[in-house]
Amino acid sequence: MRVPKKVVKKNEVTNGDNKIQCIGNCRSIKTKNDSNFFRSNNSKHNNDLYSGYAPICKQCLREQCFQSDGKNINIEGFMEVLKFLNKPFVQKEYLRVLNSKNGFDLGHYIKNIAFNYKGLEFKNSDNNSEAVKNATDIIKINPLVTQANQNIDKLREKFGYGYEDKQYILFEKKYQNLKQSVSIKTAMHEEYFKVYCVNMVLSDLHKANTDSKKAKEFYDMAQTAAKAGNFQPKDIDISGGISNFSELSLKIEETPEGELMEVLPRFREEPEDKVDIVLWAQINYLRLAKGLPEAPYKDIYAFYDRRRDAYEKQINNRMNVILGSENKDE
Numbered sequence: 001m002r003v004p005k006k007v008v009k010k011n012e013v014t015n016g017d018n019k020i021q022c023i024g025n026c027r028s029i030k031t032k033n034d035s036n037f038f039r040s041n042n043s044k045h046n047n048d049l050y051s052g053y054a055p056i057c058k059q060c061l062r063e064q065c066f067q068s069d070g071k072n073i074n075i076e077g078f079m080e081v082l083k084f085l086n087k088p089f090v091q092k093e094y095l096r097v098l099n100s101k102n103g104f105d106l107g108h109y110i111k112n113i114a115f116n117y118k119g120l121e122f123k124n125s126d127n128n129s130e131a132v133k134n135a136t137d138i139i140k141i142n143p144l145v146t147q148a149n150q151n152i153d154k155l156r157e158k159f160g161y162g163y164e165d166k167q168y169i170l171f172e173k174k175y176q177n178l179k180q181s182v183s184i185k186t187a188m189h190e191e192y193f194k195v196y197c198v199n200m201v202l203s204d205l206h207k208a209n210t211d212s213k214k215a216k217e218f219y220d221m222a223q224t225a226a227k228a229g230n231f232q233p234k235d236i237d238i239s240g241g242i243s244n245f246s247e248l249s250l251k252i253e254e255t256p257e258g259e260l261m262e263v264l265p266r267f268r269e270e271p272e273d274k275v276d277i278v279l280w281a282q283i284n285y286l287r288l289a290k291g292l293p294e295a296p297y298k299d300i301y302a303f304y305d306r307r308r309d310a311y312e313k314q315i316n317n318r319m320n321v322i323l324g325s326e327n328k329d330e
Contacts, residue, residue, distance in 0.1 A: 020050065024060030038110055041086035041121055054085055061085075062106045073104055081106065082122055087113055089125035159198055170201045192229030196222050269298040 020037065021029045030036040037053040038061065046052050054061070061084075063070075064077040082089050090113060097109045113120070155168040163171070174197040199222035206215035271277045276297070284294045 020053065020055055022055065022057040022060055024056035025063070026057060026060055028057065030057055038085060038107075039114075040084075042084065043086075056084070058107065065104070065106050073098070078106075082125070085110070086122050088117060088120040088122055090117060090120075091126045093117075159194055163198075167201065167205070170205075171198050174201050189229050192225045195225040196229065199225065269301075271297055 018032050019029050020032045021027065032051060032053055036057050037055075038058055039052055040046075040050075040054040042054070045054055061081050064081055065074060066072065066077070067074045079089065087110065093109060093112045093116065097112065098104045100108070150169060150172060152165050152168055155172055156163075159168060159171045171194075175194065178197065179193070199218045203215045203218035203222060206212075206218060271280055280297050280300065283300065287293070287295060
């Protein structure tokens with residue numbers, strides 16, 4: 001009996017083991033082909049095991065390019081993916097895919113790069129692009145932490161036992177996000193800082209689950225640790241220099257206290273740049289159309305202040321209602 005030859009699909013790798021376990025978040029074992037994995041220019045992936053494919057599946061790499069909401073681009077994650085695949089960042093192609101009908105897709109970007117920019121590697125990226133500069137700053141301040149590149153056992157030793165694996169990853173992310181802004185002088189400071197990170201994460205998780213009572217308990221414990229460790233906004237470390245306002249804002253927001261600084265009077269009472277002037281002109285144009293007199297620039301901020309106060313009052317009222325109902329239940 002004649003045995004028919006096996007039909008091999010074009011995108012199927014036949015040499016050696018035809019399966020790869022994704023080393024990304026999913027950890028799934030998948031067939032080694034173009035449907036499941038991207039082709040990589042990384043020399044580490046050019047071996048018998050990977051056969052030129054990146055060992056993180058397409059789905060996991062796509063997810064890494066987006067924020068947790070699944071909608072907004074995570075430029076830091078996108079740059080890490082390109083570096084992992086050793087493929088260049090080309091701003092023109094990035095903007096073309098970003099503004100396409102279906103929105104940004106990593107596969108479309110990779111396909112366009114492979115077709116139009118053969119031979120280019122990550123080192124050939126558009127380094128003058130603002131996206132690359134910002135990603136460099138973010139990576140320096142906020143290193144990427146994923147379950148794939150963390151040792152859970154070590155994180156248990158670091159933050160204590162009894163938590164879920166996903167929670168340990170969140171603890172480490174918080175720790176890495178804030179450590180650049182806090183001066184750790186002694187082992188005791190380090191312990192207080194870890195306690196702060198753990199309790200802030202747990203507070204956020206309970207807040208997300210609308211358990212405001214538990215959220216407040218963990219928040220209070222975090223603040224106690226912050227005070228005991230003397231983590232104050234004045235402790236922001238800018239000894240390495242600040243290159244732009246975005247970096248300064250990030251450092252301020254990442255301090256454990258996270259206090260809002262009052263806007264300086266000169267920014268409140270007169271325009272400082274073209275955006276302020278355009279906004280002011282637009283407001284007075286609309287006022288003129290309604291027969292109203294022109295408004296001084298300081299009145300704009302006075303309006304903002306009134307709206308802010310009304311919003312904060314509304315939030316406080318809601319919280320009082322929630323806390324009041326919880327007390328009745330007790």
